[in-house]
Amino acid sequence: MVALAPPAASFAQITYERARSIAGDPPKAVERLILTDLPRPAGKRVALFDGRTLAGWSPWLGYADPAATYSSGTVAAPIGTSRDTSDDFAVRRIDGKPAIWIKGQTWGSLTHRADLRDYHLRLQFKWGERVWAPREKLPRNNGLLYHTHGKPGEVYGTWQPSLEFEIMKGSVGMFLPVGPAVRARTSVAFDPSLYWPHLRFRTDGRDVETRNGSPTWAIEAASDAERPVGEWNTLDLYVVGDHAIHVVNGVPVSEVRDLAVIGPDGSRQPLTHGQIQLQSEGAETWFRQITIEPIRRLPRIRAVAPRP
Known part of the structure; x- marks a missing residue:
């Protein structure tokens, strides 16, 4: 999540009441999705991680x-690329298989060189043991x-403009636009149980535009489908054109x-x-088993009756 704390003064004014005014009263029942x-692949599946090196990936x-x-x-x-990053990003073995290891102490990213469109991306991730200041007491x-x-470091000196499939304990699959010029639309419901942002994805919710620095910046996942710390999680990202679906362990969220x-104008x-x-x-x-395959359409999300 590209926010440790609200980065602008306006965020200090985001309150429970404002979220409720945006999304209305909370639904009476939890939505199960x-x-x-599922779309058929429109081409060959390609591995973005070769299992041996970080070939194709650039650190920042x-x-x-x-x-x-x-x-x-x-x-x-x-820091950018001014120092050796082998103690920040590396290929190591875990659970008997190679994986991309990200230390997490210094913030930044690995960016893959491929320019991708209309795809299904799948990867597995799991948490390591270490957490670092200033987030050592916050969710992983x-x-x-x-x-x-855009340019490396364009957002807070650390990331490039983009859209985020959140990987945070308790919020895997949450959506955020990264960068002040990035926008998206989704549907939300007010959830008073959330500390922040009080807004959760819901198929029959109110339509909102998300943008950096607004009350609708972060939209919580529809449900917490993450497995316990120490277990591998499978993430599926489906993107066609300007439309995307986040899936966590088979559950659309x-x-x-x-x-x-x-644009500037x-x-x-x-x-x-x-x-x-x-x-x-x-x-x-x-991170491991990072693959991508072309698709021509998205899967569908369907709400079903909650379990009794």
């Missing part, structure tokens, strides 16, 4: 002190960023559409392709 009508590191990431008074330059945090564009970038340009980033943001994380 299933994924149906933010500030030496991650606590400076959201500080308006930051004067130091990000990382992220899969997609439709990446978020759907966003009208992905776009707002206010024009809206659909965002339909880009690279992916694997974040480093305070928690040791392992």
Whole structure:
């Protein structure tokens, strides 16, 4: 999640009441979602991780002190690529198989060079043992960023503009736009049980636009489908054009559409392709079996009656 704390003064004013005014009264029943009508691959499946090296991946590191990431008074330059990153990102073996190891102590990302569009991406992740300041007492945090564009470090000196498939303990699959010019639309319901942002994805919810720095910036996943710490989780990301679906361990948890970038003149340009980033943001994380295959349409999300 690209936010340790609200980065702008306006975020301090985001309250329970504001969220409720946006989404209305909370639904009476929890929505249970299933994924149906899966698309057939339109081409060959390709591995983005060769199991031996970080070939095809480029590292970038933010500030030496991650606590400076959201500080308006930051004067130091990000680390970028100015130091050896082999102690930040590496290929190591775990559970008898190779995986990409991300230390998490210094914030940043690994960006794959491929410019991707209309695809089904699948990967597995699990948490490591270590967590780091300034997030050592907060939920473990990382992220899969997609439709990446722009310059390295353009967002908070640490990431590139993109859309986020959140990987955070208790919130895997949550959606956030990364960067002030990135936009998307989705449907939400008010959930008073959430500490923040009080808004959760719901298929029959109110339509909202998400943007960085707004009350609708982060939209919580429809449900928590993550497995216990120490177990592997499978994430599926389906993207066709400016429309995406997030799936966690086979459970659809978020759907966003009208992905776009707002130009300096206010024009809206659909965002339909880009690279992916694997974040480093305070928690040791392992990634493996990263594959992608082309698709021509999205699966469908269907709400079913809750279990008695």
